[in-house]
Amino acid sequence: MIKILVIHGPNLDLLGKRQPEIYGKITLKQINTALENLAKAKKVKLKILQSNHEGEIVSIIGEAKGKFDAILINPAAYTHTSVAIRDAILASNLPTVEVHLSNIYAREEFRQKSLISPVVCGGVYGFGIDSYILGLNATILLANPIRNRISNGAKKNARKTE
Numbered sequence: 001m002i003k004i005l006v007i008h009g010p011n012l013d014l015l016g017k018r019q020p021e022i023y024g025k026i027t028l029k030q031i032n033t034a035l036e037n038l039a040k041a042k043k044v045k046l047k048i049l050q051s052n053h054e055g056e057i058v059s060i061i062g063e064a065k066g067k068f069d070a071i072l073i074n075p076a077a078y079t080h081t082s083v084a085i086r087d088a089i090l091a092s093n094l095p096t097v098e099v100h101l102s103n104i105y106a107r108e109e110f111r112q113k114s115l116i117s118p119v120v121c122g123g124v125y126g127f128g129i130d131s132y133i134l135g136l137n138a139t140i141l142l143a144n145p146i147r148n149r150i151s152n153g154a155k156k157n158a159r160k161t162e
């Protein structure tokens, strides 16, 4: 079974109470439940973590190789500052998707630069909780490379015609 590591960065534990005019009223627990439901439907396994500590996030990513097939991350404020998280993602060599609840490119200038974007496969931002849903779908696709999807599809079709 495909295993995906989901990382929520600093202050995301405060969702629901934190700047609801930007992040909405949804809580981290509700986001995680939606992710778990999608994972169940797609038959993938998630490990979900939230940390307010850069070093902890670096260590978690550092240990991910061999244990997970892909990473979904909202690096939160570290998006704009963390060379260490960027290097950890590069070192992990795991396909990674970056998500943000808000459209970081429509906000303050300092948020418009992501140090993480150049080292991930792609990103989703600006859709609130749906950034995570779209992001997890993308992560599942990445963890299940197209050649597998094509050959699985071909096998299914072959079975149908047998």
Ligand code: DQA
Residues within 6 Å of the ligand: 010, 011, 012, 074, 075, 076, 077, 078, 079, 099, 100, 101, 102, 103, 104, 111
């Ligand atoms: C965020 C955007 C970041 O700029 C901010 O520091 C966050 C949340 C988002 O999900 O929109 O904490 O990553």
